[in-house]
Amino acid sequence: IAQENLIMAEPPGNARLEAFSDGVFAIAITLLVLDLKVPELEHVSPTALRAALLAQWPAYLGFLTSFLTILIIWVNHHGLFRQLTGHTRPLLFTNGLLLLVVTVIPFPTSLTSRFILTDGAGVAAVLYCATQLALALAFNVIWSAAYRGHLIQADVRSNYAQIRRGYRAGPLLYALATLLAYPYPLLGVGLCAGLAVFFAVLSYERQNPA
Amino acid sequence: IAQENLIMAEPPGNARLEAFSDGVFAIAITLLVLDLKVPELEHVSPTALRAALLAQWPAYLGFLTSFLTILIIWVNHHGLFRQLTGHTRPLLFTNGLLLLVVTVIPFPTSLTSRFILTDGAGVAAVLYCATQLALALAFNVIWSAAYRGHLIQADVRSNYAQIRRGYRAGPLLYALATLLAYPYPLLGVGLCAGLAVFFAVLSYERQNPA
């Protein structure tokens, strides 16, 4: 009877955990726009404004990449939590770790937009790629916490080996990008962007086999 | 049995997709206020403060227009998703495309507020209208993804031709506004504002026939 009480009183499964996470994702993805600055011009002309807007292309690219990154993280988070049956305290904190990295994303993005065309490109690109690496690691830690807490749905276990391989591959590839980012900043950042698209397409293919 | 498990485990329909989208809408609509700046005055007097506040009218107009735009998008998003029975991965990403444009809205709005009274008005207005065009296109893409994913409720299909016509008209009208915006900036921006009100009234009329 006590257990039944408990079940009735607590909200359905991970509702609040997901709501809180969704809030953080939504805010982080929306704050990115603050990096798109209205140009300050001494003498306003169509040509000058157009040139000033075009000169901000690293900011636009950074905005797009980070938006896509957070969107894909959200899609993956959504997909992961659909397979979970509840939460333990370690899951709350490992999920908090992921959210920490998500909220950080605007910082290396701004940094990279600002310095990618300067001598500081290597430093900025390393931080950018390291953030992506941290994201990949956070997903692994969440998955471990879910596995150890017996939170994964029964019908998912048949795909377990495949899912685990996918999770393991991420950190290795992002670690490679981080290593390449200092000598070859554009390559490192480009690799991260490519991996984001790749993981998005991969998970789409898996869901919709030809 | 496996399928039944799946149904029980996943949250009701599009709950998380809607919650995430609502978060983005709510933040984008609330961030608009950051464009209303406290005037910096050297010598404070009632007259000077009143004049400084009145001189910001493009910012107030931009705030109101963008607020109304995002509100109408939310109302339409709300109306669209009530007709859907679930989601596919393409729906998640096309919805993400809409959210991308929604989070961008504050940027062309700031730009237009800042430059509408200068020689840069044409450039700013084109970007403003192009953003509205992108919004209209994003709704079409979501609708397509929903249709192809067989996500539209059975009882909606009777109105299908009418709904589709409404969706198709948007991009054409906003494309026209974008074309007009460079030579006639105020006309372009005004047309976008008018279309927003028109679509809001139209959808109201449709729901409440005389």
Add this chain to the structure above:
Amino acid sequence: IAQENLIMAEPPGNARLEAFSDGVFAIAITLLVLDLKVPELEHVSPTALRAALLAQWPAYLGFLTSFLTILIIWVNHHGLFRQLTGHTRPLLFTNGLLLLVVTVIPFPTSLTSRFILTDGAGVAAVLYCATQLALALAFNVIWSAAYRGHLIQADVRSNYAQIRRGYRAGPLLYALATLLAYPYPLLGVGLCAGLAVFFAVLSYERQNPA
């Protein structure tokens, strides 16, 4: 059968409307902190820092008043929507009007914090009180939309006259504060703060009769 389908497909009542509104309330109430600025000091000493922090008291007062205002609006919004059984499109848009005023609150608050100790106090205070007046009017408009849309629960109607009187009193009192605010800025702003506390206590008393 068609109607039953519709009922099953739509989310429970006002869930999304409330979620979107809660998002706006939560963001507006949290953005207020951006008005608390870290002082810029040429020569740092405990005395100088303490003095600089104390000199910002109008900002702290503005923060507290606006926080309390938005919290009370949220409590009242929560109380109002518990009495509603669903929504019509006019309710969506009148609720949008309330959210518009809620997102605006940080602007007159900043303005008042900045100018309340200067000759511009009257102008700022009028805008502050006018915003409160707009909030009270927005609640009246929502209530009207709910009443005309037959959205109010049956068991609430017995209190209808009393509730309506409460809603009507608000705009009159805030209009008075707005009139007083130009000649007597502190009185106007103080009256608004007092009314906020009064309405919060009143609604508490009503719920907990002695």
Add this chain to the structure above:
Amino acid sequence: IAQENLIMAEPPGNARLEAFSDGVFAIAITLLVLDLKVPELEHVSPTALRAALLAQWPAYLGFLTSFLTILIIWVNHHGLFRQLTGHTRPLLFTNGLLLLVVTVIPFPTSLTSRFILTDGAGVAAVLYCATQLALALAFNVIWSAAYRGHLIQADVRSNYAQIRRGYRAGPLLYALATLLAYPYPLLGVGLCAGLAVFFAVLSYERQNPA
């Protein structure tokens, strides 16, 4: 019959209260990143950028501490509200008090990051610790409101004395940290950080006894 109507019409328990609170937590925790500033460099070089980034270590530490603080508050809030069966108006307002302190957190954090290495460290550290003290007090006030409103689930009462002891200990320890913070700023701030980790581990231990 009237009562049954009421129960069906109102949303499940504390859903909206939790959603609003989650929104505030999510925004407060995400806004912290705005304190991580892109360095402004006259002459850009890898060494200069690296040095400028490293020189911001108090900002990173402040970010991490505040993130962890808000995350732990959220976890505790989550845990507390799972034990409640509904809400009264006092619970809404005492919860509002907690949210007030949560939204304030970025301010003393910024202040401490800025002044911890200067003569103003004592003033900043006192405010930092006082905010943590206010958080602990707010939880006590919420718990009191819940207890007096008969909102605590029956099966929780067996742990009542233990839970109450835990709640009582917090304010005393944070008051001690506040007293120590003026003469020993780093000790005070470090004590607060330590207490946050301690409470997180403690509540984990309690849930997972060896």
